[in-house]
Amino acid sequence: MSFDEIAESESRKMTLRYRFPPMEEFVLDNGLRVILVPDSEQNGLVMALQVPVGRFSDPAGLEGCSELMLGLLQKGTESIPPELFSDKFEQVGATLFSDMGEEHCAVGVRMLSLYEQDLVPLFWDMICAPAFKSAEFARLRREIITSLQAEAVDPGLLANRHFYAELAGRNHPAGKFHTPDSIRRIELKDIKAFWSEYFAPGDAIFVVAGDFDPATFKNRWLGLALKWKTSAHAKSSVIAAAIEGPAQTIIRLIDKPDITQTSLVIGHHAPGELSPDRNAIALANYIFGAGNFSSRLMKRIRSDGGHTYGISSQIAAERLFGAFSITTSTQNQQLGFVLDAILSECRLLCEKGIDESELENAKRFALGNMAFQLEGIGNIADKLVWLRLYGRPNSYIENFDTVLQKIDVESINSVIRRHLCPDRLVIIAVGKKDEIASELKRFGPLKSFHYRSRQFLI
């Protein structure tokens, strides 16, 4: 049998539906949504708490407040000093983890299930009564400033920051960033106020997955979760608005004289996660630039041209705000050629759309990939908090094939024409100005900054 015959025969029996393991779900009196997923594949246990507040809620001028709050949360409680606190987790091999998003954040622990009794009370002590010690605050602030200093020379990170600064502007939460200056302005009282105002159980999601008994867990530990209260002066998290994007193509050149390649970020506004077009956009994005070696960009720029090591496109989507971006890097002397090729692919997609076989492959990718997203308790917990963040039930995943079936070539091409704007792009190029400025001017009006300039980042 040939490869094509094998692939075709296997495709016919391709699994279309994936099931979550059995679970219990309920909402506590304080508003906390709890999901318990017993899974005895191994004797591990993951607890993940997602709270709907993120970077977008940072007070103006105090960008970085949310990140400092999340970091400090893990540095001891009112009754347990910081070093003893980390001892108690690390001594039994457990790891605290956290993730700071734009409109949500998460904190959790992964551990062996036999330490449930030791660590669950500690976890809730951390959530309900963090210490917020001044020495820990000073140390963490110093650490974040140092990380920012280290990142400040990375061409890819620089390009990304400038992209959002230009696209969203300084009056939109997506256009503001924490910098060493904003971190230095933050005081401990700001962190405490932020925590008190935003870190609340209402609309938060707590997932426990792994080797445990749900009935025992509920009896023993949910009383601790109920001690977590919403403060009297609670505020709603900031939900960033969708943006219009530029009226015409804008180019920023970030001069970094010491590098031989130019890092590019090109893109514009996009619909948010709650848009009805979301799935069609994801499929189109797979075909265009997210599908690795199956994508049009990868084929033209890398496989056929050899002009880059990697190129991809992505959709960053919060509830309402979204951004579409293409990222790549190429040697300075071929920048013009690469930009021409990328823009021509954008126009081609807009004008001619996609065809039936591309759509079929994209759908198969989306369905087949679901299997990986439900492997292991960590992935299951991640998927559940992601679903509930947007108010989606498990059936959203379990019936995904029927959702995809409704998307046909005509509807996806209509979505592409509606949302892709090849003449209203933000183009960021981080590279050596002397070698790339004249090429870039071909594509539109150019603004140029030295890479150390912080003026346009906040």
Place this chain on the structure above:
Amino acid sequence: MLLKNIIETVLDNGLKVVCLRKSGAPIVSVQVWYKTGSGYETDGNRGISHFLEHMMFRGSENVKPEEHAQKINDIGGHCNAFTAEDVTAYTNSVPAEFLDMVLRLEADRMWKLRIDSTILETERKVIIEEFHTHMNSPLTKAFLEFRQEFYRNHPYAMSPLGTMDDLVRISVEQCNVYHQQWYTPQNAIVVIVGDIDESDALAMVKDAFESIPSGAAPAGFPESQLIDSSVVQSGAHRMNRRVEFDVPMVIVGYPAPPFSHEDAMALEILQMVVSGGETSRLHREVVRRQSVAVMAGGMNHLLKHSGMSMLFAAFTPDTSVARVEKALESQIRLIREKGISETEMQKVRNATLTNRTFELYSAENICQRIGYSEAIEGNYRVWVERIDALKVLDRDRLIAVARKYWDDSLRHVLYLQPKRTNVPLFIAGLARRLIRIPHWPAKQA
């Protein structure tokens, strides 16, 4: 428990196959490990292992260029490859029903790779782009120079990236010779982990790979260049680099044993005690109590024939590098003199057990561990049994290992000094010292 169900076989052509059924998600990971890498290269073909890794995606007799990756992407799977000093590995993860297709794709490029000269020229450009991406990072560039000095004439002195001089010259013929020499069944391991029936999987492997000729016996590591790790780096060495990077850093490297050496596990434990997590010696003492560094850590880079045990620290410009080095040194000295506590030993055992438990949730991770252990240590069971071996390791042995390898007379130091003085950072650091931010007491209840 899961790992007791691993089965293995060797086909008549010498191909080793290791297989494990793991339920949980309807997926399977398939990895093919070739026992060759940059350590097996000589002058004139530096970078060829990595070059060939790229060409393996560029078509074989029955598979068009990039079709391997496309076929896997288009069913929701993912594939990749990496080249290291001792191994080159190809990784695929797909929905379980596509196991047969993946095995056939891998077999085709093991036996019937087709290297087209036009495509090779295009791929050369991609590889050169990749080279530039790495070299545009001041830290990577400095570290590669440091590594070259550390290993001197050892085959590990060059990284898998190779040299630009050789990358621009590597030919179709060189690639074909390299492929015929190293990409043979008897120099490869196929690892399959996932939601599969083992006997069906083995039948599929036989069907796909059995007809491939065994090829010539692999030549092995360039013995003429192989120098015992204990004498590779004689004497301490120091390298200062002024870099376009705003945070001063120091990296300390000690000669270390091969991954399969009897001292390797002890050195891994010592490294975890010194640098693993917030309770580590470096974080507690150097970062928190002494406030000498902003971040500090370490890792052992243990390869098949030698290795490097590293510590590093990032600090503020108001702190002298001498002070930071002294702080790192003093932690090492303490371990050499007094060893580690039973509490620390237990912490390492628990952390290792937890890591192992969570590795077992992922078919891809299990595949990776089996492949690496089989290729580097010669038997994947060494990895399987590591948890038990850890239980019987005693603390006196750790002191002996610390004294043997963390020897200051063999210490190599790389100091990365920012080209530009960061004035705000300097002032902030100075202010911090003047107002004396309190440190936590050395002992707490």
